[in-house]
Amino acid sequence: MTTTTTDLDDPAPGPAGRSVPPSGIDPNAAVYVAGHRGLVGSAICRRLAAAGHTNVITVPRAELDLRDQAAVDRWFDERRPDYVYLVAGTVGGILANSTRQAEFLYDNLMIHATVIEAARRADVTKLLYLGSACVYPRHSPQPIPESALLTGPLEPTNEGYALAKIAGIRLCGHYREQYGCNFITAMPTNLYGPGDNFDLRSSHVLPALMRKFHEAREAGRDRVEIWGTGRARREFLHVDDLADACLFLMDHYEGDGHINVGTGVDHSIGELAMLLRNLVHPKADLEFDLTRPDGMPRRVLDVSAITALGWRARIDLPAGLASTYDWYREHVDIVLDDRAEVAAR
Secondary structure, three states, X not given: OOEEOOOOOOOOOOOOOOOOOOOOOOOOOOEEEEOOOOHHHHHHHHHHHHOOOOOEEEXXXXXXXXXXXXXXXXXXXXXXXXXXXXXXXXXXXXXXXXXXXXXXXXXXXXXXXXXXXXXXXXXXXXXXXXXXXHHOOOOOOOOEOHHHOOOOOOOXXXXXXXXXXXXXXXXXXXXXXXXXOOEEEEEEOEEEOOOOOOOOOOOOHHHHHHHHHHHHHHHOOOEEEEEOOOOOEEEEEEHHHHHHHHHHHHHHOOOOOOEEEOOOOEEEHHHHHHHHHHHHOOOOEEEEEOOOOOOOOEEOEOOHHHHHHOOOOOOOHHHHHHHHHHHHHHOHHHHOOOOXXXXXX
C-alpha cells in the first residue's frame, strides 16, 4: 500500500530555529520520494512537509521492489507523480563498500534505472537524481570540480557503488538528450545527521565513530580505535542542509550536467575524531589502526556552481555533530538494532 504523508515514521527533526523558505513547486503536486526511510529521503520528506507540501508519496520496499521494472512501471502508472526525488539505494561505509561490491553495483544499477525509466514513461514534470562524491577519481584535483568526472581511476574500495552512481548520472543526461526529460543530478559530499545508519559493519565514518565513543563511555573504556592513519580528509554535510539544497535545485536548476552539493570545507579523520571525543567522551584516548585503509586521501567538493545559484550550507560541523548526538542518545534503542543499510529501496 502506498502512503501519502507529511509525517514520516523516521522521527528525526532537523536543528531547531531554522527558517524554512517555501518551495516553488505547487504544494498540492504529487511528489514521490524514492528512499523515504533512508537518511536523505527522510530529511527530504521533513523538508517538504515544512514547506507546506501535502501530497508527498512514499512506498515501503516491502511493497515495491525498486529493482523490478514491471512493478515500478505499474506503480508509476497508478500514482502518476509530478515530481520525483530519486534518493533510494543500497549504501554503506568503507567496509560494506569494499566487501560487497557486486551487490552494491547490481542493486543500485537496477534501482536507478527502473525509476528513471518509469519516470520517463509517466511523463513526470521533473526528477532529481542524487549521486555521490565517490564518483570522482581517486586522484582528482582538490577541491573537486564537476568536470573531474570520468577523468581517472576510481577509489578501489567503493568502485562498485561509484560505477552505479556514474551510470545513473549518465542515464539522466542521455534521457534529457534523447527524450527531452527534465532530469537533473546533484552530487552530495559525505553526509551525516539524525536518522543515520550507526551499524558498525556498514555505516560511514562519522556515525561509526560517534557510536564507538558513546559505547566506550558507557562501558568505561578509555581507548577508541580509529581506522587508518587519521590523515585522510573529508567534507561533511548535514543531511538537513542537503534536503534544503535538493528543494532549491528542484526549483532553480535546469542544467544538463551534475552539480556539487557540499560545504567546501574539509577535515582530517583525526580532527573529526577529536571533535567527537570532546563531544561524547573527553577522557578517551585515540588508537589509530594502521592496518585499516584510509580510502581516498582527500575529498572536498568545489561548490562554486551551486553557490553562484544562491545556495550555501548553513549548519557548521560542531553544531551538526551536537544535534546528531542528541538525536542518537534519544533513539539509542532504535539505532543500535544494527538495522540494514538498504535505504528504503
